[in-house]
Amino acid sequence: MTRRTLNLGILAHVDAGKTTLTERLLYAAGVIGEIGSVDAGTTQTDSLALERRRGITIKSAVVSFAVGGVTVNLIDTPGHPDFIAEVERVLSVLDGAVLVISAVEGVQPQTRVLMRALRRLRIPALLFVNKIDRAGAGEERVLRAIAARLSPAVVPMGSASGLGTRAAGFTPWAEADAGARARLAEILAERDEGILAAYIDDELGVPYARLRQELAAQTRRALVYPVFLGSAATGAGVPELMAGLAELLPARTGDAGGPVSGRVFKIERGAGGEKLAYVRMFSGTIRTRDRLRFSASPESRSHEGRVTAIGVFERGTATSRAAVSAGQIARLRGLDEIQIGDQIGQPEPGVIPPQFAPPTLESVIAARRPADRAALHVALGQLAEQDPLINVRQSPGELAVSLYGEVQKEVIQATLADDFGIEVTFRETTTICIERPVGSGQAAELLGAPGNPFPATLGLRVDPAPPGSGVAFRLDVDLRSVPMYVYKTVGDFTAMMTQYVTQALRAGPFGWQVTDCTVTMTESGYISPSTTAAHFRKLTPLVLMAALDQAGTVVCEPMIRVSLEIPAETTGSVLAAVARLGGSAGTPAQRADLGPLTAVQALLPAARAQDLQRQLPGLTSGEGVAETSFGGYRPLATQPEQAQSRGGR
Numbered sequence: 078m079t080r081r082t083l084n085l086g087i088l089a090h091v092d093a094g095k096t097t098l099t100e101r102l103l104y105a106a107g108v109i110g111e112i113g114s115v116d117a118g119t120t121q122t123d124s125l126a127l128e129r130r131r132g133i134t135i136k137s138a139v140v141s142f143a144v145g146g147v148t149v150n151l152i153d154t155p156g157h158p159d160f161i162a163e164v165e166r167v168l169s170v171l172d173g174a175v176l177v178i179s180a181v182e183g184v185q186p187q188t189r190v191l192m193r194a195l196r197r198l199r200i201p202a203l204l205f206v207n208k209i210d211r212a213g214a215g216e217e218r219v220l221r222a223i224a225a226r227l228s229p230a231v232v233p234m235g236s237a238s239g240l241g242t243r244a245a246g247f248t249p250w251a252e253a254d255a256g257a258r259a260r261l262a263e264i265l266a267e268r269d270e271g272i273l274a275a276y277i278d279d280e281l282g283v284p285y286a287r288l289r290q291e292l293a294a295q296t297r298r299a300l301v302y303p304v305f306l307g308s309a310a311t312g313a314g315v316p317e318l319m320a321g322l323a324e325l326l327p328a329r330t331g332d333a334g335g336p337v338s339g340r341v342f343k344i345e346r347g348a349g350g351e352k353l354a355y356v357r358m359f360s361g362t363i364r365t366r367d368r369l370r371f372s373a374s375p376e377s378r379s380h381e382g383r384v385t386a387i388g389v390f391e392r393g394t395a396t397s398r399a400a401v402s403a404g405q406i407a408r409l410r411g412l413d414e415i416q417i418g419d420q421i422g423q424p425e426p427g428v429i430p431p432q433f434a435p436p437t438l439e440s441v442i443a444a445r446r447p448a449d450r451a452a453l454h455v456a457l458g459q460l461a462e463q464d465p466l467i468n469v470r471q472s473p474g475e476l477a478v479s480l481y482g483e484v485q486k487e488v489i490q491a492t493l494a495d496d497f498g499i500e501v502t503f504r505e506t507t508t509i510c511i512e513r514p515v516g517s518g519q520a521a522e523l524l525g526a527p528g529n530p531f532p533a534t535l536g537l538r539v540d541p542a543p544p545g546s547g548v549a550f551r552l553d554v555d556l557r558s559v560p561m562y563v564y565k566t567v568g569d570f571t572a573m574m575t576q577y578v579t580q581a582l583r584a585g586p587f588g589w590q591v592t593d594c595t596v597t598m599t600e601s602g603y604i605s606p607s608t609t610a611a612h613f614r615k616l617t618p619l620v621l622m623a624a625l626d627q628a629g630t631v632v633c634e635p636m637i638r639v640s641l642e643i644p645a646e647t648t649g650s651v652l653a654a655v656a657r658l659g660g661s662a663g664t665p666a667q668r669a670d671l672g673p674l675t676a677v678q679a680l681l682p683a684a685r686a687q688d689l690q691r692q693l694p695g696l697t698s699g700e701g702v703a704e705t706s707f708g709g710y711r712p713l714a715t716q717p718e719q720a721q722s723r724g725g726r
């Protein structure tokens with residue numbers, strides 16, 4: 078029998094109670110007989126030693142349970158912004174989400190970042206206002222903030238009582254509650270003509286069952302967001318939330334007989350060091366001993382591997398099975414070359430990967446014991462496999478890792494010590510710049526010409542492209558000049574060249590990654606059978622650097638957009654601080670939803686944004702709040718001299 082599956086993400090600002098809620102749901106579903114605690118380090122999903130020690134989630138983790146005929150694969154995610162990369166991968170495999178909001182702290186910066194991503198990707202979500210048992214918990218205040226700052230299309234599903242006490246509870250609206258019914262009909266009518274007509278006809282005449290059906294339909298289309306209240310600590314509101322998962326979110330069966338399509342959202346190493354890939358299946362069936370093809374994107378080079386074991390998530394953990402099919406999540410063994418984010422088989426239609434800010438910081442990392450140097454290199458490579466945005470860069474004698482922040486740095490340090498036995502030191506954290514071409518440049522190496530060490534012709538042109546557009550590669554050569562005995566298809570040749578070009582652009586004339594450009598291959602030539610793929614690979618950086626030198630590049634630093642909400646009388650001193658830190662600010666604005674606070678948008682160099690956050694409490698008597706997001710790249714005011722460049726990185 079095929080069961081319906083709901084792949085559910087639990088998302089929230091750090092500490093809102095995701096892991097505690099996960100534990101509660103597992104308990105309520107009968108998967109665990111005892112509730113573990115984050116504070117004692119005994120939960121199912123915070124299973125890493127480091128997570129237990131620190132009491133925070135670092136890696137996403139999958140557990141499953143059944144409710145109302147639906148198998149729920151729950152993915153508990155980290156809330157700390159340093160680990161946003163984990164959340165990014167998870168978002169692309171979800172059918173639905175629960176966004177947890179603390180009833181005490183209310184809507185927090187990361188809550189808004191996540192809600193924006195859910196709305197953009199049209200992922201259906203239920204909101205859970207947690208911690209109603211804690212002193213300082215609010216109901217009206219939090220619901221107002223949710224409506225003003227997350228989405229106006231929210232539907233409270235009941236009301237809380239005994240706020241701030243262990244006895245705090247949640248009561249769903251009764252069917253007979255005329256007020257609640259009218260509010261529900263009103264919000265649904267805004268998005269459905271049929272309900273609107275029936276509602277205008279007779280305000281209370283719309284059958285309740287029809288309203289619930291319509292609520293489910295609109296929730297599944299991510300048009301409205303039902304809100305539950307409760308406490309993961311006491312269990313209040315959890316049964317209602319659980320029933321809501323089955324009633325309101327879209328569970329799927331999927332086409333098990335269709336072509337294989339899946340996406341890898343997590344990589345782990347097993348006890349013996351073997352790679353384990355967590356895959357969400359969109360279509361088709363994978364069986365043990367199947368040979369699979371996978372790649373980072375349809376344009377990039379694909380790899381193959383044979384599946385040696387399959388674990389399918391059932392009643393808590395992964396259970397060994399002979400096959401996994403559409404809709405399910407599996408842990409696959411045997412695919413040595415697979416990487417996080419890889420697509421298995423055919424790309425699933427219509428999935429736009431979310432785009433959070435890239436890491437803007439990096440730090441040079443070194444092994445304390447010189448003998449560990451090689452081992453450190455291997456270990457960082459493995460960490461980068463698991464964490465899509467850990468980028469390790471090598472320059473002569475140095476290794477630098479990209480970072481989101483200090484907590485991630487501490488976690489990398491502890492992981493290297495615990496799992497690999499390598500003690501490391503970090504140098505101070507610096508920002509990661511990029512280079513953009515300022516003009517067009519062209520260069521070529523011709524077959525047989527003096528100075529060309531390889532028996533092949535390669536010509537490349539580089540042109541600037543709009544900021545944020547990344548790198549595009551185009552082929553503009555006579556196809557007869559492409560060595561088809563080396564590459565089976567033109568597609569393969571383009572994929573290989575794209576890879577060589579991407580690799581070569583990792584360090585431009587000033588040593589930074591070159592981006593926002595189009596690279597066009599303008600000339601190609603070979604002599605059969607001496608010309609090999611390696612000749613094109615080795616020529617690419619030579620030709621591309623010559624073209625870039627001709628084009629010229631400008632070094633740009635990452636910027637952070639800061640949305641400030643500050644008491645009106647502190648505007649002057651906050652604007653002065655922004656200017657001192659090298660930033661710029663927009664016109665302060667009064668907004669109805671902010672009360673006595675004034676909204677100001679500022680743009681600061683990433684290196685200084687944290688300074689502003691540190692100064693803010695002092696500048697605003699603790700009343701100002703700042704929310705940050707990535708603000709693109711801006712050319713450095715003082716461009717480095719080429720001679721002093723970090724060349725050779």
Ligand SMILES: Nc1nc2c(ncn2[C@@H]2O[C@H](COP(=O)(O)OP(=O)(O)OP(=O)(O)O)[C@@H](O)[C@H]2O)c(=O)[nH]1
Pocket residue numbers: 089090091092093094095096097098115116132133134135154155156157207208209210211307308309310311
């Ligand atoms: N009083 C009370 N405390 C709670 C509740 N839910 C969680 N907590 C506490 O809040 C803290 C954070 O809980 P977690 O479940 O780790 O929160 P999280 O969202 O998973 O945190 P990260 O994964 O690190 O982002 C812990 O000390 C919990 O015991 C609740 O409903 N009421």
Ligand SMILES: [Mg+2]
Pocket residue numbers: 095096097123133134153154155156
């Ligand atoms: Mg957690």
